[in-house]
Amino acid sequence: MITLCTKKTSVLFFIIAFICVSASAQEDLRMLINPAVNIKVKNDTPWSYKFGVANREVIYRNNQFDPAVRFLEFSHFTSREVGLYGKLSAGVRYRFIEMFPEGFHNELRFIEEYTHSKKVGVYKISHRFRLAQRFKSITVYRGRYRVAVEFPLNGLRTDNRELSMEINTETVWEMANNFRPTLGQRFTTAFDYNFSEAVKVNFGLEYRYRNYTGRFPYTQLFFLSGLSITL
Amino acid sequence: MKKLIFILFFLISLSTIAQQKKSEKEERISKEEMPQKALLFLRNFENNKTKKNRFYFEIDSEKKGYEAKFKIASFLYSVEFGEKGNLQDIEIVKDFDSINPLAKKTIQTYFKENYAKFNVEKVQLQFKKQRTETEKETYNRAINHRRNKPDYYEFIVKVKIQKERKRLEILFDSSGNFKKQREIAESSYDYFMY
Numbered sequence: 001m002i003t004l005c006t007k008k009t010s011v012l013f014f015i016i017a018f019i020c021v022s023a024s025a026q027e028d029l030r031m032l033i034n035p036a037v038n039i040k041v042k043n044d045t046p047w048s049y050k051f052g053v054a055n056r057e058v059i060y061r062n063n064q065f066d067p068a069v070r071f072l073e074f075s076h077f078t079s080r081e082v083g084l085y086g087k088l089s090a091g092v093r094y095r096f097i098e099m100f101p102e103g104f105h106n107e108l109r110f111i112e113e114y115t116h117s118k119k120v121g122v123y124k125i126s127h128r129f130r131l132a133q134r135f136k137s138i139t140v141y142r143g144r145y146r147v148a149v150e151f152p153l154n155g156l157r158t159d160n161r162e163l164s165m166e167i168n169t170e171t172v173w174e175m176a177n178n179f180r181p182t183l184g185q186r187f188t189t190a191f192d193y194n195f196s197e198a199v200k201v202n203f204g205l206e207y208r209y210r211n212y213t214g215r216f217p218y219t220q221l222f223f224l225s226g227l228s229i230t231l
Numbered sequence: 232m233k234k235l236i237f238i239l240f241f242l243i244s245l246s247t248i249a250q251q252k253k254s255e256k257e258e259r260i261s262k263e264e265m266p267q268k269a270l271l272f273l274r275n276f277e278n279n280k281t282k283k284n285r286f287y288f289e290i291d292s293e294k295k296g297y298e299a300k301f302k303i304a305s306f307l308y309s310v311e312f313g314e315k316g317n318l319q320d321i322e323i324v325k326d327f328d329s330i331n332p333l334a335k336k337t338i339q340t341y342f343k344e345n346y347a348k349f350n351v352e353k354v355q356l357q358f359k360k361q362r363t364e365t366e367k368e369t370y371n372r373a374i375n376h377r378r379n380k381p382d383y384y385e386f387i388v389k390v391k392i393q394k395e396r397k398r399l400e401i402l403f404d405s406s407g408n409f410k411k412q413r414e415i416a417e418s419s420y421d422y423f424m425y
Binding site for chain 2: 044045046081083084085119154155156157159160162
């Protein structure tokens with residue numbers, strides 16, 4: 001059968017092009033890759049659990065390709081469904097940074113979040129409110145809000161071996177003692193591909209405009225990839 | 232490293248096998264891929280200035296079928312056909328508040344008695360092709376849905392049963408009496424955490 005997703009695909013390519021052009025227009029651009037693997041444990045109760053491992057590498061900075069590993073990260077989230085569309089989660093992340101040549105301090109991070117997801121037609125709209133405490137050489141507090149839209153690229157739902165697309169934007173407010181608070185904005189577009197009910201992969205681009213209210217704003221372009229396994 | 236790759240593949244295989252469900256697929260198709268018989272029937276709607284015409288093919292372990300979706304005035308229509316293009320039913324999306332008041336009251340009572348929490352996400356009037364009528368007669372009943380009672384009301388409802396959240400498709404007759412229900416598989420609502 002012919003796949004009819006031209007309109008949505010055009011939107012996708014427009015967004016990707018916009019992110020690439022915006023990113024390349026910045027002088028202080030850093031490009032990074034961020035592969036991640038998550039294992040989710042679900043059951044018939046309102047509780048679910050997620051265990052993840054990820055790593056981040058910078059591949060481009062100072063106007064040249066200069067690869068270096070940033071960190072290796074392990075994470076865990078415990079979530080509970082609340083109401084008909086909500087989910088409360090608490091999580092912990094540990095980043096091994098010191099073991100890499102350019103690393104300074106390992107980081108421990110606690111995360112609390114509330115997510116509200118509802119479908120409107122074929123579009124799933126999610127709002128996420130997140131608080132985080134980052135313990136590294138200084139303690140940094142973050143407040144974040146993300147709105148995301150996800151939709152199938154073929155038909156009315158995403159069946160196995162079909163693609164869906166996600167677009168989101170997130171505001172990040174960061175505070176620490178003796179530092180001015182900073183604001184950042186993130187724009188992400190990603191493809192999700194369902195191999196089966198249990199195995200999914202995603203690929204995407206994320207453009208981060210960081211500290212844009214401060215004197216030294218900078219931008220980052222992330223090449224995202226992820227594997228998610230549900231047990 | 233080899234051990235890690237082995238464990239990863241083992242987990243993927245295990246989870247795939249453990250969670251295999253009925254093979255079910257739905258995809259958008261072009262008008263030309265619809266059965267001729269179905270297209271012939273859809274000509275009935277052409278005088279009503281249809282907008283946003285979409286066509287779909289659906290397959291599961293029990294049956295194959297086709298579906299046409301379009302808009303007439305402010306109403307969304309969904310016309311379902313069998314594998315050979317025979318009309319199955321015509322559905323029209325409506326607001327819960329605009330259905331027959333007596334049926335609405337009966338349905339509301341059913342929800343309150345059976346679910347701790349519920350939210351009506353979609354209501355459709357369903358005009359089923361009866362054995363005793365022609366396809367044209369089903370069309371006439373459906374297109375005059377403001378005057379005619381539907382055969383069924385089809386509800387998509389998000390409910391909480393004990394501590395579990397479910398999305399259900401529930402069928403009520405024209406008086407609002409419960410007929411049957413089935414659970415709709417939730418697609419994953421989780422995102423990757425970057």
